[in-house]
Amino acid sequence: xxxxxxxxxxxxxxxxxxxxxxxxxxHEPDGQGGTLVMIDEIELPPTWAGPSAPxxxxxxxxxxxxxPYPYYLPQDVQPPAPWHxxxxxIEWRGMPMIQVSLRNANWxxxxxxxxxxxxxxxxxxxxx
Amino acid sequence: xxxxxxxxxxxxxxxxAHLFPGDGDEHAAILLAGRASVAxxxxxxxxxxHLLDTDEFPPGRYGYRQLAxxxxxxxxxxxxDEGLALISCHSHPGSGDRTGLSRDDxxxxxxxxxxxxxIVAGGAPVGGIAFGEVSAAGEIWIDRVHRHELDRIDVIGxxxxxxxxxxxxxxxxxxxxFDRQARMFGAAxxxxxxxxxxxxxxxxxxxxxxxxxxxHLGVGRIIGVDFxxxxxxxxxxxxxxxxxxxxxxxxxxxxxxxxxxxxxxSIGFEAIDGDIADPEIAELVSGSDxxxxxxxxxxxxxxxxxxxxxxxxxxxxxxxxxxxxxxRISSVxxxxxPSFPRHGCLDCAGMxxxxxxxxxxxxxxxxxxxxxxxxxxxxxxxVVTLNxxxxxxxxxxxxxxxxxxxxxxxxAHRLFDARSGCWLALxxxxxxxxxxxxxxxxxxxxxxxxxxxxxxxxxxxxxxxxPRLLLRPASARRFA
Numbered sequence: 041x042x043x044x045x046x047x048x049x050x051x052x053x054x055x056x057x058x059x060x061x062x063x064x065x066x067h068e069p070d071g072q073g074g075t076l077v078m079i080d081e082i083e084l085p086p087t088w089a090g091p092s093a094p095x096x097x098x099x100x101x102x103x104x105x106x107x108p109y110p111y112y113l114p115q116d117v118q119p120p121a122p123w124h125x126x127x128x129x130i131e132w133r134g135m136p137m138i139q140v141s142l143r144n145a146n147w148x149x150x151x152x153x154x155x156x157x158x159x160x161x162x163x164x165x166x167x168x
Numbered sequence: 169x170x171x172x173x174x175x176x177x178x179x180x181x182x183x184x185a186h187l188f189p190g191d192g193d194e195h196a197a198i199l200l201a202g203r204a205s206v207a208x209x210x211x212x213x214x215x216x217x218h219l220l221d222t223d224e225f226p227p228g229r230y231g232y233r234q235l236a237x238x239x240x241x242x243x244x245x246x247x248x249d250e251g252l253a254l255i256s257c258h259s260h261p262g263s264g265d266r267t268g269l270s271r272d273d274x275x276x277x278x279x280x281x282x283x284x285x286x287i288v289a290g291g292a293p294v295g296g297i298a299f300g301e302v303s304a305a306g307e308i309w310i311d312r313v314h315r316h317e318l319d320r321i322d323v324i325g326x327x328x329x330x331x332x333x334x335x336x337x338x339x340x341x342x343x344x345x346f347d348r349q350a351r352m353f354g355a356a357x358x359x360x361x362x363x364x365x366x367x368x369x370x371x372x373x374x375x376x377x378x379x380x381x382x383x384h385l386g387v388g389r390i391i392g393v394d395f396x397x398x399x400x401x402x403x404x405x406x407x408x409x410x411x412x413x414x415x416x417x418x419x420x421x422x423x424x425x426x427x428x429x430x431x432x433x434s435i436g437f438e439a440i441d442g443d444i445a446d447p448e449i450a451e452l453v454s455g456s457d458x459x460x461x462x463x464x465x466x467x468x469x470x471x472x473x474x475x476x477x478x479x480x481x482x483x484x485x486x487x488x489x490x491x492x493x494x495x496r497i498s499s500v501x502x503x504x505x506p507s508f509p510r511h512g513c514l515d516c517a518g519m520x521x522x523x524x525x526x527x528x529x530x531x532x533x534x535x536x537x538x539x540x541x542x543x544x545x546x547x548x549x550x551v552v553t554l555n556x557x558x559x560x561x562x563x564x565x566x567x568x569x570x571x572x573x574x575x576x577x578x579x580a581h582r583l584f585d586a587r588s589g590c591w592l593a594l595x596x597x598x599x600x601x602x603x604x605x606x607x608x609x610x611x612x613x614x615x616x617x618x619x620x621x622x623x624x625x626x627x628x629x630x631x632x633x634x635p636r637l638l639l640r641p642a643s644a645r646r647f648a
Binding site: 045047048049071072073074098100101102104105106107109130131132133143145147148149150151 | 445467470474520522523525526529531533534601602603606608610611620622623624625626
């Protein structure tokens, strides 16, 4: 049913992300079978305070039944004001972050992939 | 070791119609099945039914008919790809409630099964079953050495049907306390209840009443699961709870166990202090014959529904809801939702909400951050009469199923409008892309122990310390 620290499904999703983003992917098991993921150097639009930022999210232990939500960026990337309503500042697990509340409303766990989710988020960020 | 096989009512109906078309001839099919281990008894869970035409079941060199090598190779290869067991089936027309494997059948198994075991590989067993009109006999080969007689087939449909190689011995006269109810469903029905293991997930307002009724009915073993404690506001609803339980904050499972013992000291009540999303508890529940889901979390709904579909275990979820927007009551209703294998899956019915699951999985800090409107947490109303309606309807559904009295339509999802007294039946929906009950290769349907249930590892959430963010990216340092 599970590997030592990650469920089989979470480990497979992580491998899929690593297959695409390579060494930019870092993760930290959450103790429940899921994992906190950080993908470094996600490209941002030129109007933001920096050219790229790490994107954080959790692959929950019950993935793929539950898709990752929400996503987080460090607050110092400062998107131009006014922020889109899907973004808000919060403190998340000890760090000041921007919560990006993008939800895949049509998530089909038997068919969709985690990479598809991430593509949607990164494209949305580039469009801001 | 007593191997068993479970099949949905719809699959059995299709199989039976194919095997007994009325021509008096033998016909064949191949079943591909997932596997579960229940109390050391392997249980095969039929995931695919392949009906063979007469070309694939031609007259045999050794027996009357034999399975064509091409069919065995094709479906053996599919079993291998899918990690499923392969069971060949054929009919014995004219044998009604008694049947057995013939000498030719057994000789055929000895010739073919060693090769089939090589084809299916991965430790998957193979087997052969001969069906009579209302009976079945077979053998399962775990490997080349370990062969076991099939104990029984359980058909999980509107009514439970159990097939064996012969009719059961006459049931003994039931205990006098069951006399009145046994007059409705017979001594045999009473024995079926005594033979059942029923899981009750959540022992609050609804679950405590279900538990009480199961004890009165004479169910043999109950697995009660709850991690919560009795509080004063529970005393208006939890059957069996007294003020002292609230003062001592006694575990709800202990109250349920005490009530069970008082009703029937001989009952096997297993009190499980925990959450169904814990893997050990999910595994325990997956060995039951029926599941009542009486919790109010979507994550428990997700896991219980997954178990029902992956292990072919009938389940019913109950709940009560009082809608009161702006503090004005708009509706008061009770829901009774059976989730039987490929019939009434809660995910297909839209009852497993992604947003609610994500909210339940979030930390308190995240929940606050995600509650954009800053609404205070609302305490929902809860009334014992509503719990009672839901619990009785659900337990009655289980009873009709278990003793073979369920009629077409009784597995519809139902809503009871408590103010008008009307019941509304909803036709179950089926999503062909469903992760739990769909036909796609990724679906967990009938996968059994290979289903990867959506459970957490590392124990109950309350015992998990979520990590603070330690990952510091190079880009974050740049911004610092």
